[in-house]
Amino acid sequence: MPAATHPPLLDSFIAHLAESDQRVTATRLQVAKAIARRGGHFTAEEICAALPSVGRATVYRNIKLLAEMGFLCRVLLEDGSLHYQVSHRGHHHHLVCTACGLAQDLLGCDIQDLLRTRAGDSGFAVSGHWLEVYGLCRDCQSKAP
Amino acid sequence: MPAATHPPLLDSFIAHLAESDQRVTATRLQVAKAIARRGGHFTAEEICAALPSVGRATVYRNIKLLAEMGFLCRVLLEDGSLHYQVSHRGHHHHLVCTACGLAQDLLGCDIQDLLRTRAGDSGFAVSGHWLEVYGLCRDCQSKAP
DNA sequence: AGGCATAATGATACGAGGTCTCGATAGTAG
């Protein structure tokens, strides 16, 4: 069900680089391809391991760049470790399966309104929030009763 | 407004230790006191600095212990750094002020129900969630318009 | 095409935050 590749990622990345006076380098494309090749979420270190010819600092720099451009979003796992995954642009949250690790997007969250009401009671002005949801995906539920 | 001390923390801690075959050591009490003395949230390093006579590893060990016992809860700041604070036992979230750093509790969250409904649509069984809310507290709003 | 200014790279040092090891110390049951 998850798309195997993200060919649009490469194209959008190149277009976005050109628009913002950043160079389209071979290394950048390598990093982007390594990410696109991989389904689901990943850590920066995993990309480093997958691209031993690319410097660690460079991998981190480019992941940061991709995240700032909105092509990647950050996923906080239950153990506190930070992962990334190709992003559906726009605000969303993640349903993280604690068994298989799959992180599917939870779109159309109407939490902000709820929060504004609740927090408003104590005079707090909400400007943002971070939400991760943990549980079992459909497949893992049927596997492990 | 925030309680200046948490005397019950010490007593509960001692009781809980005795109940679970853990020793009541002078060092443990020092760490608990240093935490109780401090209002608001703090990092492990801050406690280390406040207790130079106690080993760093020991401070970390005991904070972890207190957190596992439910006496402390973890607060994730917007910059990704992890803080702790004395916990209102039970499920709650935090309203973290991005100006002054104050983290007040957001009790009575009915997010779990909302999430179950939303996530249920995709066959996902929610078991837990992590939510932090960022914004400005009442005081900081009046100071900085 | 050829040259140039400079953005990007990679090796490496550094730093924060946290865990592991292991000999020494000190609670606690008896």
Add this chain to the structure above:
DNA sequence: CTACTATCGAGACCTCGTATCATTATGCCT
């Protein structure tokens, strides 16, 4: 009081991420 063993403290170590800086290569200009 004594023995058993959980806990401690010092420091090595680990992970993740950033800063430095000499070197490379991109993109523009002609």
